[in-house]
Amino acid sequence: MKRNYIFFVFLVFLMLKTSAQSIQDIINQTSLANVTLYVNELSGEVSTVVGGNTVTITHRVSNNDNNLAADYIKEKLTGFGLTITDQVYTPGATGGRNIIATQTGVTNPNNIYIISAHYDSTHNHGADDNASGTAAIIELARILSKYCTENTIVYALWDQEETGLNGSAYYAQQATNNGDNILGAFNIDMMGYDGNDDKHFDIDVRPIANSIAMKDEIISVLNNAAYGIDLIVNVVNPGSPDSDHSSFWNQGYSAVLFGENWKTNDITTGYHSDNDRIGLFNMPYYHKMCKLVVGYIVTVASPIFIDKTITQNGTSLSSNETGSTYQWVDCNNSNTPVFGQTNQQFTPTVSGNYAVQITKNNCTKTSACISFNVLGISDYQLQNIALFPNPVKDNLTITGIQNNSSVLNVKLVSITGKEIFKKILTHSNSKINMQSLATGIYFLEITATDRTKKVFKVIKE
Numbered sequence: 311m312k313r314n315y316i317f318f319v320f321l322v323f324l325m326l327k328t329s330a331q332s333i334q335d336i337i338n339q340t341s342l343a344n345v346t347l348y349v350n351e352l353s354g355e356v357s358t359v360v361g362g363n364t365v366t367i368t369h370r371v372s373n374n375d376n377n378l379a380a381d382y383i384k385e386k387l388t389g390f391g392l393t394i395t396d397q398v399y400t401p402g403a404t405g406g407r408n409i410i411a412t413q414t415g416v417t418n419p420n421n422i423y424i425i426s427a428h429y430d431s432t433h434n435h436g437a438d439d440n441a442s443g444t445a446a447i448i449e450l451a452r453i454l455s456k457y458c459t460e461n462t463i464v465y466a467l468w469d470q471e472e473t474g475l476n477g478s479a480y481y482a483q484q485a486t487n488n489g490d491n492i493l494g495a496f497n498i499d500m501m502g503y504d505g506n507d508d509k510h511f512d513i514d515v516r517p518i519a520n521s522i523a524m525k526d527e528i529i530s531v532l533n534n535a536a537y538g539i540d541l542i543v544n545v546v547n548p549g550s551p552d553s554d555h556s557s558f559w560n561q562g563y564s565a566v567l568f569g570e571n572w573k574t575n576d577i578t579t580g581y582h583s584d585n586d587r588i589g590l591f592n593m594p595y596y597h598k599m600c601k602l603v604v605g606y607i608v609t610v611a612s613p614i615f616i617d618k619t620i621t622q623n624g625t626s627l628s629s630n631e632t633g634s635t636y637q638w639v640d641c642n643n644s645n646t647p648v649f650g651q652t653n654q655q656f657t658p659t660v661s662g663n664y665a666v667q668i669t670k671n672n673c674t675k676t677s678a679c680i681s682f683n684v685l686g687i688s689d690y691q692l693q694n695i696a697l698f699p700n701p702v703k704d705n706l707t708i709t710g711i712q713n714n715s716s717v718l719n720v721k722l723v724s725i726t727g728k729e730i731f732k733k734i735l736t737h738s739n740s741k742i743n744m745q746s747l748a749t750g751i752y753f754l755e756i757t758a759t760d761r762t763k764k765v766f767k768v769i770k771e
C-alpha cells in the first residue's frame with residue numbers, strides 16, 4: 311500500500327491593524343450612532359435593558375424617582391470597567407443620587423479633571439437638557455476607559471441640577487473637605503441644538519482659579535486643524551452661574567460650562583417642556599460637539615499609548631510596542647505567564663493561543679490572543695532524519711530538516727536515562743556540540759509535531 315503525503319508549509323506573516331496611537335485617532339472613535347442611541351434610551355424614545363430587564367426610561371424628572379436613569383448610567387459605566395461611586399446624598403426614591411465613575415491616573419493620580427453633566431430633567435424626555443450631555447460622557451467613558459491616563463478623570467452625572475444644583479454642590483463641598491486637587495471641572499449642559507446651523511457654541515467662564523486657561527485649552531483643541539472640528543466658539547465672560555459648573559466656582563475650583571449657543575438664544579425650542587426631544591437635534595453639530603468634548607478631555611487626561619498589536623512570522627511572535635516590559639501569557643490556561651518569556655519576541659515551542667502583557671510607564675495592557683501553530687516536523691519527515699558522524703568527537707550534525715519553517719525538538723539523554731539538555735534545531739541550525747561531554751553512549755530523542763518519537767543511539771568518543 312502506498313501512502314501519499316502532502317506537506318503544507320505555511321509561512322504566516324500577519325500584521326494586525328495598528329491600534330489608535332494618537333489623540334486624533336481617539337477623537338475619531340466618537341460614534342454618532344452610539345450617542346444617538348444613548349439619547350434615545352435616556353429620553354424614553356426606545357426601550358433599553360437595565361439589570362437584565364427590558365425597560366423604558368419614561369422620565370428623569372428631579373425629585374420624582376429618576377432612579378431608573380441612574381441605574382442605566384451606572385450599568386453603562388460599570389460595563390467599561392470603571393470604579394463607580396453611587397453617591398446617594400439624600401436617601402429615598404425621590405432623593406438625590408449622583409453617579410460618579412473614576413479612572414485613576416497612573417502617573418499623577420492626584421491630578422483630577424472632572425467631566426460632568428446633569429441627568430435629571432424638568433419634564434419628560436429632556437433629550438437636549440440634558441440627555442445630550444449625559445450621552446456624550448458615556449461615549450467618552452467608553453472610548454477613554456480603554457487607555458491608561460497619566461491624570462485622573464472623574465465622569466460625574468449629577469442629579470437635581472434643575473432644583474438647585476444640589477448634586478454637584480454636594481460633590482464639590484465633599485471635594486473641598488477632602489482637599490481634592492481638582493484641576494478643572496468641565497460641565498456640559500445642552501449640546502445638541504443648532505437651529506440656525508451656524509455651528510456656534512458657548513463656553514461660559516469666569517476668572518476663578520484657572521478657568522480662563524481651561525477655556526483657552528478647549529479652544530486650542532478646537533483650533534487643531536487635524537481634528538477637523540469646524541465649530542465656532544463664543545466665550546461668555548462673566549459666564550452664567552446657572553448650571554453645575556458654578557458649584558465648583560463656589561469652592562474656588564477651575565470650571566467652565568460648555569453647551570449650545572445661549573448667547574444668541576439659539577437653544578432648543580423644546581426647552582423645559584415635553585417637546586425637548588431628539589427630533590430637534592442638529593446631528594452633525596451634536597457629533598462635532600461630542601468630538602470636542604472627547605478631544606479636550608483626552609488631551610488633559612494625557613493617555614499612555616501602548617501598541618497592543620502582535621506581528622507573527624514563521625516561528626515567532628513579536629510585540630509591536632518597543633522599549634517596554636513584556637510577559638507572554640498562555641490564553642488557553644487563564645493567561646498564565648509563560649515561564650521566562652519576557653522579551654519583545656517569543657518563539658513558542660508548543661502550539662496554542664498566546665498574548666503579551668506590556669508594561670510601560672506604570673500602565674499594563676494585554677494584547678488580544680493570537681493562535682500560533684508551531685511548524686514542527688511531521689512523522690513522515692522524521693523518517694528522513696539522520697545524523698553524522700556517529701561515533702562523534704565534537705559536532706553532531708542532524709540532516710533531513712527540510713526548511714527553516716520546520717523545527718525539531720531534540721533531547722539528549724545519558725545511558726542512565728538522565729536528561730542532559732533539550733534543544734530546538736532548524737534547517738540552518740542543526741548541529742549539536744558534544745565536545746564537552748564524557749565519552750560513552752547517549753541517546754538522542756527526536757520528537758515530531760504529532761508527538762511520535764525517534765531515538766538514536768550516539769557514541770561519544
Ligand SMILES: [Zn+2]
Pocket residue numbers: 428439440471499500553
Ligand atoms: Zn440643564
